[in-house]
Amino acid sequence: MAFLEVDNITKDFGGLVANNHISFSIDEGEIVGLIGPNGAGKTTLFNCIVGYHKPDSGKVIFRGKDITGLKPHDTNRAGIGRTFQVMKVTTGMTVLENVMVGAFCRVDEREQARKKALALLGFMGIEKIKDFHLNELPVAMQRKVGLARALATNPVLLMLDEVASGLNPKEIEEIVEFMRVINSEKKITLFIIEHIMEMVMKVSQRVIVLDYGEKIAEGLPADIVKNENVIKAYLGEKYAQSH
Numbered sequence: 001m002a003f004l005e006v007d008n009i010t011k012d013f014g015g016l017v018a019n020n021h022i023s024f025s026i027d028e029g030e031i032v033g034l035i036g037p038n039g040a041g042k043t044t045l046f047n048c049i050v051g052y053h054k055p056d057s058g059k060v061i062f063r064g065k066d067i068t069g070l071k072p073h074d075t076n077r078a079g080i081g082r083t084f085q086v087m088k089v090t091t092g093m094t095v096l097e098n099v100m101v102g103a104f105c106r107v108d109e110r111e112q113a114r115k116k117a118l119a120l121l122g123f124m125g126i127e128k129i130k131d132f133h134l135n136e137l138p139v140a141m142q143r144k145v146g147l148a149r150a151l152a153t154n155p156v157l158l159m160l161d162e163v164a165s166g167l168n169p170k171e172i173e174e175i176v177e178f179m180r181v182i183n184s185e186k187k188i189t190l191f192i193i194e195h196i197m198e199m200v201m202k203v204s205q206r207v208i209v210l211d212y213g214e215k216i217a218e219g220l221p222a223d224i225v226k227n228e229n230v231i232k233a234y235l236g237e238k239y240a241q242s243h
């Protein structure tokens with residue numbers, strides 16, 4: 001049985017088919033990358049899995065249970081954590097309060113949530129900034145807060161939406177190291193959307209490629225970089241942009 005099984009998911013936004021009959025599965029313990037050009041449907045696919053969108057058709061099976069159409073709060077309770085490409089955090093809240101929002105997925109009492117949030121801030125090495133507001137912080141810090149908040153929900157599957165974009169090489173290296181640690185030590189399965197090819201190819205064991213809402217390839221990073229369709233749809237264009 002697959003850990004996560006996405007079976008024939010379609011999501012249509014008034015004629016714009018953002019996900020067109022997408023199927024794939026992820027095994028427990030894997031790190032799987034999701035790549036593709038802007039607008040390919042990557043974030044939509046995440047949203048269909050966690051219940052921010054209800055797919056028009058298809059199923060999402062998580063650990064043997066049909067979770068299609070469950071609300072984000074319930075997929076979160078089921079063990080799926082995610083970060084947002086654009087941080088949906090109220091800037092009126094402090095860092096600590098933001099992470100507490102995640103913790104309330106598992107604990108009811110404020111003091112317990114506070115303790116859990118502080119522990120996660122410690123794990124991320126950012127407890128010093130606990131009383132800052134998000135909009136006062138550089139982007140790398142904001143990302144760490146987003147990660148701490150997702151981790152505070154105790155995920156067994158963590159889905160990261162472009163957590164490394166806009167970061168400098170040293171910060172990217174830190175994120176890569178973080179992914180490896182939570183995957184190998186905390187045993188969290190990772191599903192990551194990423195634009196930075198060097199990074200996603202290095203960290204992923206398997207890569208899925210979307211283009212115009214279609215899955216155009218899936219395989220080992222070494223095979224994906226040589227895949228004709230992927231080069232045409234995405235890698236060629238990216239290569240051209242960076243040279």
Ligand SMILES: Nc1ncnc2c1ncn2[C@@H]1O[C@H](COP(=O)(O)OP(=O)(O)O)[C@@H](O)[C@H]1O
Nearest residue numbers: 013016018036037038039040041042043044045
């Ligand atoms: N809530 C929405 N309503 C209408 N169209 C949307 C919505 N979300 C995404 N789309 C459209 O779906 C397509 C895929 O978007 P998205 O999943 O964000 O792509 P990616 O994350 O790969 O850049 C885009 O054309 C986008 O404009």
Ligand SMILES: [Mg+2]
Nearest residue numbers: 042043044085
């Ligand atoms: Mg996106």
